[in-house]
Amino acid sequence: MKFKALVLDQSGDSVTAEVREVDERLLGEGELTIKVHYSTINYKDGMAITGTGKIVRSYPMIPGVDLAGEVVNSDFEEFSVGDLVVVTGFRMGELYPGGLSQFARVPARWAIKLPESISTRRAMEIGTAGLTSMLSILALEEHQVVPGSSVLVTGAAGGVGSTAVSLLSKLGYHVVASTGRRSEEPYLRELGASEIIDRSELSTPTQRPLLSERWHGAIDAVGGDTLSNILLQTRYGGCVASVGLAGGANFSTTVYPFLVRAVTLVGIDSVMTPLARRELAWSRLARDLDLSLLDKMVSYVSLSEVIDVARRIMKGEVRGRVVVDMDQES
Numbered sequence: 226m227k228f229k230a231l232v233l234d235q236s237g238d239s240v241t242a243e244v245r246e247v248d249e250r251l252l253g254e255g256e257l258t259i260k261v262h263y264s265t266i267n268y269k270d271g272m273a274i275t276g277t278g279k280i281v282r283s284y285p286m287i288p289g290v291d292l293a294g295e296v297v298n299s300d301f302e303e304f305s306v307g308d309l310v311v312v313t314g315f316r317m318g319e320l321y322p323g324g325l326s327q328f329a330r331v332p333a334r335w336a337i338k339l340p341e342s343i344s345t346r347r348a349m350e351i352g353t354a355g356l357t358s359m360l361s362i363l364a365l366e367e368h369q370v371v372p373g374s375s376v377l378v379t380g381a382a383g384g385v386g387s388t389a390v391s392l393l394s395k396l397g398y399h400v401v402a403s404t405g406r407r408s409e410e411p412y413l414r415e416l417g418a419s420e421i422i423d424r425s426e427l428s429t430p431t432q433r434p435l436l437s438e439r440w441h442g443a444i445d446a447v448g449g450d451t452l453s454n455i456l457l458q459t460r461y462g463g464c465v466a467s468v469g470l471a472g473g474a475n476f477s478t479t480v481y482p483f484l485v486r487a488v489t490l491v492g493i494d495s496v497m498t499p500l501a502r503r504e505l506a507w508s509r510l511a512r513d514l515d516l517s518l519l520d521k522m523v524s525y526v527s528l529s530e531v532i533d534v535a536r537r538i539m540k541g542e543v544r545g546r547v548v549v550d551m552d553q554e555s
C-alpha cells in the first residue's frame with residue numbers, strides 16, 4: 226500500500242519536513258488500520274514540524290497528534306471495518322507515527338468510536354484542542370467553579386482558547402478572554418466572551434503577594450509569568466487549570482494564593498488521559514459545544530499546506546482551529 230504522508234527527518238541539528246509517498250513501513254503498530262479523513266495542526270505539531278523543543282523522539286516520523294477516520298482493517302473484536310473513530314494523544318506524532326498521513330495504524334485501546342452526532346470532520350474541528358478545553362472544564366466543575374461564575378481564558382484566539390471560550394459561554398459562565406491580538410476582539414465576542422483583556426495585563430511579573438480578586442476559574446494556555454499573575458487574581462476557593470506553555474514553561478509563585486485564598490491549581494493532560502475520562506469528555510463535547518460557533522473558528526487546509534501553517538502557529542498567528550483534509554488537493 227502506498228499513500229501520502231508528511232514526513233519529518235533529521236539533518237544534523239535541524240529537522241526537515243516534506244509531503245511524500247510512503248508505504249506501510251512508516252506506519253505504527255496496532256490492531257487498527259485507519260483511513261485518515263482529517264487531522265489537525267496543534268501547537269505541539271507546530272513545535273514538531275519546525276523542530277522546536279524535543280517533541281519528536283525518533284526519525285523519520287509522521288507528525289500529527291490527532292486524527293479521525295474510518296477503520297479499514299481491525300484485528301480487535303470491538304472494532305469493525307467501517308467504524309468511524311477518533312484518536313488523540315498517546316504520543317502520536319512524537320514517539321509513534323501520527324495523523325498527518327492518509328493512513329495510520331494504532332493500538333485499538335487508543336481509539337474512540339465517534340458518537341453518532343459527531344462526524345470525522347467535526348471530530349477534528351474539535352480535536353485535541355476541544356478535548357483539552359473540555360477536560361479543563363470538567364476539572365473546574367469538580368472544583369465547584371459553576372456556571373454563572375467568571376472564568377478567564379488565556380491565549381483565547383488560539384485553538385484551545387477558542388474552544389474553551391465557546392464552551393464556557395454556552396454553559397453560562399462569564400468569560401474573560403485574554404488575547405495579544407486586539408483585532409480578534411469581535412471574533413472572541415462572537416464566540417461568547419463577555420470581557421476582553423490585553424495579554425500584557427497578565428504578563429508583567431509582580432512582587433506583590435496577592436492582587437485583587439478577579440475570576441473564580443481560569444483555563445491557561447500561556448503559562449510563564451501569566452500563570453503566576455492568574456493565581457494572584459483568582460478568587461477565594463477558585464481553580465486554575467494549567468494547560469499550556471505558549472508564553473513560557475517556567476513560572477514562580479508564593480504559597481499565598483493557596484493558603485490565604487484556598488486556590489487550587491490543576492494540571493491538564495490530554496495525551497495520556499484514561500479512556501473513560503476521554504469518553505466522558507467527548508460525550509460532553511457532543512452535548513455542550515455550539516456547532517455554529519465551531520464553524521466560525523475553523524479553517525481547512527490540504528496536507529501540502531501544513532508546513533506553512535506550522536510555522537505560523539509558532540508565531541501565534543493562527544486563529545482557532547486548522548483542520549487538515551486528507552482528500553483535499555493542494
Ligand SMILES: NC(=O)c1ccc[n+]([C@@H]2O[C@H](COP(=O)([O-])OP(=O)(O)OC[C@H]3O[C@@H](n4cnc5c(N)ncnc54)[C@H](OP(=O)(O)O)[C@@H]3O)[C@@H](O)[C@H]2O)c1
Pocket residue numbers: 266267268269353354357379380381382383384385386403404405406424446447467468469470471472473493494495496538539540541542543545
Ligand atoms: N495539556 C494538554 O494536554 C494540551 C493540549 C493541547 C494544547 N496544549 C498546549 O496549550 C497551548 C495552546 O495550544 P493550541 O494548540 O491552542 O495553540 P495555538 O492555537 O497556537 O494557541 C496559542 C495561543 O497562545 C497565545 N500566545 C502565543 N504566543 C504567546 C506568547 N508568547 N505569550 C502569550 N501568549 C501567546 C496566542 O493567543 P492570543 O493571540 O489570543 O493571545 C495563541 O493563539 C500550547 O502551549 C499547547 O502546547 C496542551
